[in-house]
Amino acid sequence: MLIQSVFAAAREIFSPALRRILWKSIGLTIALLILVWLGLTKLFDIFLTNHALSATYPIIDSFAFFLAGFGLFVALIYLLPAVSAIVAGYFLDDVADVVESKDYPADPPGRALPFGQSLFYGLRFAGLSLLVNLVALLLFFIPGVNIAAFFVANAYLLGREYFELAAGRFWPAEEVARLRNEHRGTVLAAGAVVAALVLVPVLNLLVPIFGAAMMVHLHKKLTRDRAASMTLVRDERAALKNSRSA
Numbered sequence: 001m002l003i004q005s006v007f008a009a010a011r012e013i014f015s016p017a018l019r020r021i022l023w024k025s026i027g028l029t030i031a032l033l034i035l036v037w038l039g040l041t042k043l044f045d046i047f048l049t050n051h052a053l054s055a056t057y058p059i060i061d062s063f064a065f066f067l068a069g070f071g072l073f074v075a076l077i078y079l080l081p082a083v084s085a086i087v088a089g090y091f092l093d094d095v096a097d098v099v100e101s102k103d104y105p106a107d108p109p110g111r112a113l114p115f116g117q118s119l120f121y122g123l124r125f126a127g128l129s130l131l132v133n134l135v136a137l138l139l140f141f142i143p144g145v146n147i148a149a150f151f152v153a154n155a156y157l158l159g160r161e162y163f164e165l166a167a168g169r170f171w172p173a174e175e176v177a178r179l180r181n182e183h184r185g186t187v188l189a190a191g192a193v194v195a196a197l198v199l200v201p202v203l204n205l206l207v208p209i210f211g212a213a214m215m216v217h218l219h220k221k222l223t224r225d226r227a228a229s230m231t232l233v234r235d236e237r238a239a240l241k242n243s244r245s246a
Contacts, residue, residue, distance in 0.1 A: 001186065001221045001222070002186055002189055002190055002193070002218060004217070004221070005190070005214050005215075005217035005218040005221060006193055006214055008103070008213070008214070008217045009210050009213035009214035009217060010210070012098075012099065012102070012213055013206060013209055013210050013213060017098045017102065018098055018209060021095060021098070021209060022206070022209045025087055025091050025205075025208045026205045026206075028087050028090070029083055029084070029087050029205055030205070032083045032086065032087070033076055033079075033080070033083060036076065036079055036083070037076060077198075077199075079130070079133065080198055080204055080207075081129045081133060081154045081157065081158060081195075081198055082125075082126040082127075082130045082133065083126070084158070084204075084207045084208050084211070085122050085125040085126040085157075085158075085161055086122045086123065086126050087122075087208040088122065088161065088162065088165060088208040088211060088212055089118045089119060089121050089122025089123075089125075089165060090118070090119075090122065091209065091212065092113070092118065092165045092166070092212045093110075093112040093113060093169070095209055095212040095213050095216065096110055096166065096169055096212065096216045097112075099213050099216045099217065100216065100220075103220075104220055107220070110169030110170050111169055111170070112169065113165070113168055113169065121161070121164065121165055121168070125157065125160075125161040128157060129154070129157050132153045132154075133150065133153065133154070135153075147199075150195075150199075151192070151195050151196070151199070154191070154194075154198060155188055155191040155194075155195040156188060157191070158191040158194040158195055158207075158211065159187040159188050159189075159190050159191020159192070159194070160180060160187065160191065162190070162191070162194065162211045162212060162214070162215035163176075163179075163180050163187045163190070163215055163218070163219065164176055164177075164180065165212065165215070166212070166215040166216045166218075166219040167179055167180070167219050167223070170219075170223070179222070179223065183222050186218070186222065187218075190214065190215060190218055193214070194210070194211045194214070197210065197211075
């Protein structure tokens, strides 16, 4: 089920229908990362400018900026899941519309999340991701533990985020939470796929669109029987109501 969803998303991500959304997603991701880079660089520059030791020994500036370059690069890696959360929340409905209409044309279409709700989802997960990855960043200098902490934390967070975004198009919030708990192992495994992709340079720019497409497929497969049962019950109720009114 998960493997089928992964391959389906991989096939579709460069399809003509999703290619335009993909380029927009990559552009927005790069723009946000550049803004974060400039912000962190400016803060570091202010710190050095106001530091007495830097004023006394200017050569420290050059050495510090050399070290900061590597440090900021590492920081961006840890911030990428949070950026991905914001971008995914923005483009999820566009991706879901394409996948649902192409691969599930007979199913009722999902309901696009209100902009405020999708923004809330993105910002909530971005904030949670920043907090968790800050803790993981503190473990950076512990070999073995650093990568494991980053991977496990983001497997959980990204799986939860993408599943809730995809399922929220069809179910109320309480049902989404119940479905996520019911299939928590599969959702965690899906999050692990996305977290692994985050660790691969260049390919990590595909995370928002790939993750969204994969989770749309996975949600459909996980809830196929439940959706069919609810449709049957709804049709039976409608038929009963029509027979009574007749």
